[in-house]
Amino acid sequence: MPPHLPLRDPAFVQNPYPTLERLREETPMFHDAALNKTVVLRYDDISGMLRDKRFGRTLTHLYSRDELGWPPPDPAQAQFDAFNGNHMLDSEGEKHTRLRSLVGKAFTPRRVETLQPRIEAMLEGRLHALGHRFDLVADYAEPLPVTVIAELLGVPEAERANLRPWSAAIVKLYEPNYTAAQQAEAERAVQDFSALIRRLADERRAVPRDDLITALVQVEEAGERLSLSELTDTCILLLNAGHEASVNGLSAGVLALLRQPEHWEALVQAAQQDDSLNIFRTAIEELLRYDTPLPMFERYALEDLDWKGVPLKVGDKVALLYASGNRDSRRFDTPDTLRLARDPNPHLTFGLGRHYCIGAPLARLELALSLRALVRHVPGLRLAEPDALPEYEGGFVIRGLKRLKVRV
Template sequence: MKLPTLEFDLNAPAFVQNPYPTLAGLREQTPAFFEPTWNKVFFTRYEDISTILRDSRRFGRAITHILSRDELGWPAPDPRQAAFDAFQENHPLDNEPPRHTRLRSLVAKAFTPSRSEALRGRIEGLVNRSLDALRERESFDLVREYAEPLPVAVIAELLGIPEELRPKLRPWSAAIVKLYELGYTEQQQRAANTAVLEFSAALRELAALRRRDPKDDLITALVQVEEAGDRLSEDELIATSILLLNAGHEASVNGLTGGVHALLRQREHWDTLVRAARADAPLEVFKAAAEELLRFDTPLPMFERWVLEDCEVGGVPLQRGQEVALLYASGNRDPRKFARPDEIVLDRTPNPHLTFGLGIHYCLGAPLARLELGVALRALVSGFPDLRLADESAPACYGGGFVIRGIERLEVVPR
């Protein structure tokens, strides 16, 4: 198969606003293509994306463990983002076996599903207090006043971040994730590097404190975790903690606001959840709905992999050292995998969406994200059954780039 070349501006405002018609056309007519500006091979179909994600022998999040920077034709590391690069090198997501295996095993022993589930009462308290503060308002911004504070508070509670540091977490995360977009400014680069330095310094002090005075939090668990005499280094502990904040925050905020916006645009689905809440349906009903919303409007629409050895996927020849871009948002609406892919099906079963990834890099925080989104969605439909968009005719404003795509502001009317 000859791979077509296609110029594709991922950051075009119209595409970021609503990528799905374009992605549907690509998926049917040009399911894989080379984009020269970003020098990547893009894949749009579920089967191809799934194949790549599951094949850790031929595809990886990193490549410098098998090819040098000179062999790849890369410039020398940029000293302006030295702290950011060091952070990237020390967490599980951007490492490959055997180091990835070691890091993930250690982190998984500390960050267990039961530790996430133990936060359920705390999460319920957080969302209920947030909604109580909004109850007498004529309108409010769902993004800034409900969706954004929640995951930061949950991650802070999980890690054991002191109260005085918690207001800094959201700005640190927002600055750091700018470097994951395709294209960023020097100012954003400096801000991300500074955020890593400041966050790392705070975590270093906290880790030292937890060694002297252990608590029932994840920082303590990461400090203490051991497997066959092996422990996380301090840099690995810090990088993993930063990753948990960044990944947990961005996916949860964008997933919740995008999902609620979709429900309010298709009112029958919102009303279905209201009836479920009034019938005291179990949390699993709302977690299943959240899963479908994560499929329908994918909060992190694209991830990348490096080709580790010459191979072929879907008839497309790939060479070692190439980079592939996996359009999760397209795969999640592939009619070859999902019936009625452009519709919300609240009880879709099974729902093998790509949002949390697949394979060895499957999201460690998925149980916490499911819990958090399910609780937040149930509380919102229970507390504000008559919730409406303040302006039914105006489109939601998706700002920034495509890689971390989210609604910037969503004004809603509680009653």
């Protein structure tokens, strides 16, 4: 029977690692007919393709849809496709270079670091509102990233309630086999989110503030500026990408720690002896490697090529299994063992090369601060249902826990 990635199988989504290990050893690259993609499982192949300019996030900067033999765009997701084609993540060539440079001048590490006191205050308030039993996903992990991105962008508090539902609706279209109802919901979310950002951008042109939307409105390099559509779609991307990585990364990380409580206790002891954030920054890197929150990304072959004996044609899709590469014993010692002090830790979670995640500094800061605050505030944290299997939202491309019931 030909190899296959069972992306819709709840058992695989719940624990993909045994299947990924078997496939990684037996068939490290294979064509999955059901997915119509070449699946790539080993670290060196994934990292190599991410750095290789013969692979890209899109093809339309080089070829027309007719040349590629693609069907016409689906009018039912015109808004989503326009958004996807207009931000840096799915751009290539000169457009990508221009967008990344302009956004990078506004979304700086310095701007991110200035958020630390505000993040710490938000975490403190959230923790004091928790009871003796709570859902770590809904009550702790989910609220922070939305609030942080909203504050970073400058979205007024009265406008924030829809941000999480909009993000959740949009990212559904990155999963295979989405439904017509999910497609329609994503279309509405892009349209409504875009309308909000456009209005805020107009307001910031008239009355600038110290926020990212103002910085994106004002940023200029060599006479180049962001168009209104580029600015809007960049803001949507920052919310979607930053939110999913932070929520899923923290939830999965805490689950791993509480399933192996000796690691949780080690962090409790470390926090009592050392007030710095460094221990938690290192621990977060390992947790992101150990259970990857965004397990799979795709690339197109931009030309006909041969990759280690595997022929690929222009337009062929490769599915890069970050979750598999992060557990590859060829790159990591004892990869299935959680080692919070692992160093170096060159995991793939934020990507590599020209599409390396521009929001990685913010995600790392949020995650380290969130974990430290949790360890300090509730050192006796335990799983409320230790024998229950974890429940996931249903997708693998963006793999997140539905809930994580814990107790103090």
